[in-house]
Amino acid sequence: MIHYDEKNQIFQIHTKNTSYVIGLADGAYPGHIYYGRKMEDARCGFLMRTEEAPFTPAVCKREKASFADTFSTEYSTWGVGDFRESCLDVRTAEGQRGCELRYQSHRILDEKPQLPGLPSLFAGKSKAQTLELLCTDEVIGLEVVLRYSVFEDSDAIIRSVSVKNKSEKPLALERVLSACLDMDQNGFEMISLHGAWARERGIVRRPVAYGKQSIGSVRGESSHQENPFLALVTPGTNQEMGEVYAMNFVYSGNFLAQAELSQFDRVRMVMGIHPQGFAWHLAPGECFDAPEVVCMYSAEGLGKMTREFHDLYRNHLIRSRYTHQKRPVLINNWEATYFNFNEEKLVAIAKEAAKCGIEMLVMDDGWFGKRNSDNSSLGDWTVDKAKLPNGLHSLVEKVKDCGLKFGIWMEPEMISPDSELYRAHPDWALHLNEREGTQGREQFVLDLSRKEVVDGIYEQISAVIRSADISYVKWDMNRQLTDVGNAVLAPERQGEIYHRYMLGVYEMQERLCHDFPDLLLENCSGGGARFDAGMLYYSPQIWCSDDMDPVERLSIQEGTALVYPLSTMGAHVCDCPNHTTGRTTPFQTRGEVALSGTFGYELDITKIAEEERAQIPGQIAAYHKYNELVREGDYYRIASFRENGVYDCWMSTSKDKKEALVTFVQVFAKPNQKSFHIRLQGLDPNAEYRLEGTENVYSGSLLMYAGILIPREMGDFKSRLLHFNRVC
Numbered sequence: 001m002i003h004y005d006e007k008n009q010i011f012q013i014h015t016k017n018t019s020y021v022i023g024l025a026d027g028a029y030p031g032h033i034y035y036g037r038k039m040e041d042a043r044c045g046f047l048m049r050t051e052e053a054p055f056t057p058a059v060c061k062r063e064k065a066s067f068a069d070t071f072s073t074e075y076s077t078w079g080v081g082d083f084r085e086s087c088l089d090v091r092t093a094e095g096q097r098g099c100e101l102r103y104q105s106h107r108i109l110d111e112k113p114q115l116p117g118l119p120s121l122f123a124g125k126s127k128a129q130t131l132e133l134l135c136t137d138e139v140i141g142l143e144v145v146l147r148y149s150v151f152e153d154s155d156a157i158i159r160s161v162s163v164k165n166k167s168e169k170p171l172a173l174e175r176v177l178s179a180c181l182d183m184d185q186n187g188f189e190m191i192s193l194h195g196a197w198a199r200e201r202g203i204v205r206r207p208v209a210y211g212k213q214s215i216g217s218v219r220g221e222s223s224h225q226e227n228p229f230l231a232l233v234t235p236g237t238n239q240e241m242g243e244v245y246a247m248n249f250v251y252s253g254n255f256l257a258q259a260e261l262s263q264f265d266r267v268r269m270v271m272g273i274h275p276q277g278f279a280w281h282l283a284p285g286e287c288f289d290a291p292e293v294v295c296m297y298s299a300e301g302l303g304k305m306t307r308e309f310h311d312l313y314r315n316h317l318i319r320s321r322y323t324h325q326k327r328p329v330l331i332n333n334w335e336a337t338y339f340n341f342n343e344e345k346l347v348a349i350a351k352e353a354a355k356c357g358i359e360m361l362v363m364d365d366g367w368f369g370k371r372n373s374d375n376s377s378l379g380d381w382t383v384d385k386a387k388l389p390n391g392l393h394s395l396v397e398k399v400k401d402c403g404l405k406f407g408i409w410m411e412p413e414m415i416s417p418d419s420e421l422y423r424a425h426p427d428w429a430l431h432l433n434e435r436e437g438t439q440g441r442e443q444f445v446l447d448l449s450r451k452e453v454v455d456g457i458y459e460q461i462s463a464v465i466r467s468a469d470i471s472y473v474k475w476d477m478n479r480q481l482t483d484v485g486n487a488v489l490a491p492e493r494q495g496e497i498y499h500r501y502m503l504g505v506y507e508m509q510e511r512l513c514h515d516f517p518d519l520l521l522e523n524c525s526g527g528g529a530r531f532d533a534g535m536l537y538y539s540p541q542i543w544c545s546d547d548m549d550p551v552e553r554l555s556i557q558e559g560t561a562l563v564y565p566l567s568t569m570g571a572h573v574c575d576c577p578n579h580t581t582g583r584t585t586p587f588q589t590r591g592e593v594a595l596s597g598t599f600g601y602e603l604d605i606t607k608i609a610e611e612e613r614a615q616i617p618g619q620i621a622a623y624h625k626y627n628e629l630v631r632e633g634d635y636y637r638i639a640s641f642r643e644n645g646v647y648d649c650w651m652s653t654s655k656d657k658k659e660a661l662v663t664f665v666q667v668f669a670k671p672n673q674k675s676f677h678i679r680l681q682g683l684d685p686n687a688e689y690r691l692e693g694t695e696n697v698y699s700g701s702l703l704m705y706a707g708i709l710i711p712r713e714m715g716d717f718k719s720r721l722l723h724f725n726r727v728c
């Protein structure tokens with residue numbers, strides 16, 4: 001998979017369908033030569049254009065600045081002539097900034113190394129190889145390892161960077177991005193996932209223009225607003241055709257993703273930890289590991305990219321034993337009761353839920369301290385005896401007696417000013433000296449960059465989990481980071497807190513996974529503000545959004561599924577009118593849209609209309625029937641309401657192409673409208689498929705190339721499922 005051609009000084013990294021080629025200009029500067037369809041010819045060094053003026057430094061030193069500013073580098077550095085976006089910016093003890101990396105040596109490993117303390121892809125059952133390019137700046141005593149890993153069964157290239165101080169004096173890292181990709185402009189457009197609370201991950205597409213266009217987060221989490229995903233696509237790229245260069249960050253904190261079109265029509269794409277608020281003090285001998293970026297190239301449009309990401313994450317990122325298992329159908333009491341519940345109410349919900357086939361009750365926010373609204377008690381992880389007078393263990397046993405498992409909500413990263421914890425340890429909140437703390441949702445953020453805080457909170461939450469038979473934890477995080485400082489770290493290390501905070505979160509989740517291997521963990525952040533590959537390393541599912549309106553969910557789930565597997569998307573059936581939009585939609589549609597995620601309910605089952613409750617057993621039967629197909633299958637986007645304004649359609653096809661489930665939603669009824677014509681994807685063209693519930697048999701080629709007709713219905717927000725089984 002990885003090969004070094006010594007004669008041509010060319011590194012070739014091959015995946016199933018793609019190749020990535022690196023050269024050494026002057027035998028010293030790692031240059032990017034090619035990324036695209038598989039190409040195994042190593043005589044491609046000329047593509048570095050080192051024969052064209054301006055010449056390389058060795059030939060003509062006076063032109064070094066122009067060389068640096070136009071050369072397609074593998075990793076850009078600040079201060080010695082490359083004026084485009086830098087990945088690495090280093091300040092010496094004398095306060096000077098400037099860095100130049102030269103190749104020293106390389107290693108090709110038959111493994112995929114893990115990054116200490118960080119989420120990191122793993123080889124699993126597949127073969128893996130890694131190229132490590134060791135580069136140095138002898139002047140300032142810096143060693144940089146550029147890492148590229150591949151798996152035999154994937155098209156992904158996983159990149160990371162480690163920076164080590166080999167000098168006798170401290171160095172300050174002002175920025176360390178994780179990946180850089182320089183390419184010729186190809187009419188690129190850029191795709192990102194933009195949103196807000198309750199409107200996460202809408203697909204946005206725009207031309208790449210001269211200058212820099214970036215997305216990012218400086219909120220201390222990957223954020224509702226932007227997701228750490230960026231793709232550059234050639235003009236006309238759609239689901240089935242076109243070239244796609246994508247990057248996805250395996251990290252949950254601040255990030256920057258950017259495309260820069262420069263003077264000679266070259267595009268630089270970068271991704272990494274956002275430099276705003278970041279600085280890392282590197283004492284002699286210390287090393288900094290920048291998180292991984294997954295690079296994905298597809299010559300077959302966005303659909304192929306999506307399916308490669310889904311397979312990659314299901315097989316090489318998510319470690320939970322539930323990854324390939326059906327998750328229990330849950331009922332969550334948040335929108336049913338908000339803070340207003342007690343044991344009696346929860347048991348009543350559990351009893352009714354059990355009758356319908358629901359398998360787990362999740363007790364959401366409000367069970368601890370004296371929390372009757374969002375203004376208190378975060379940090380006091382002991383049961384509120386006013387609500388649960390018999391304690392947690394007794395409640396869990398009662399719920400289990402109803403035949404349900406039990407799950408619990410926690411927000412371990414936060415502290416309320418009105419809490420015993422804050423009164424005892426006010427310094428445990430992130431804070432800036434002498435400045436009044438900035439509240440968000442009436443809470444502060446715990447300083448998880450500190451070990452004693454991580455240990456103190458972990459002790460509390462693990463005691464809760466041990467105190468009763470708890471099968472599931474929803475780990476919430478409801479505000480963004482501000483006041484990012486503390487009185488503990490030295491002044492030159494204050495810029496490390498954002499990243500150290502993330503390392504603290506990861507450590508706590510790692511300990512949870514280790515200490516409670518059977519626990520089903522669902523990450524959440526005020527809805528879907530931390531839906532990223534970093535979190536998936538610890539939890540097999542993430543709450544997609546607080547918006548469960550199925551119409552809104554169409555674009556939220558479409559954007560999420562562009563990168564992340566359906567098996568990871570937390571999706572529930574809500575009550576109506578919907579709590580975020582006020583919209584009323586058919587119960588069937590709410591169910592059928594949620595079926596493409598983890599599936600559950602978030603409503604007061606004791607109060608909903610009988611005709612809706614009566615539909616629940618059927619929906620749960622559908623979940624059991626189709627979940628494996630949805631969870632493990634290949635996802636194809638057929639039509640998008642976002643684009644056509646009328647209807648939405650997607651499908652999951654089993655890997656053996658024997659079965660497919662199509663979900664169709666007519667969002668709006670148009671008067672005098674004909675049936676909808678859709679073309680399926682991902683089937684075997686030579687096989688025959690029967691549409692379940694009918695005698696109709698169609699060839700795969702008919703279904704895919706000619707298409708089928710979906711009757712138009714009267715009324716808005718109507719959904720239907722079409723299940724096809726291969727008959728021969």
Ligand code: DGJ
Nearest residue numbers: 334364365476526527546
């Ligand atoms: C935000 C989550 O997204 C909701 O589902 C709910 O758990 C609330 N927080 C509770 O505060």
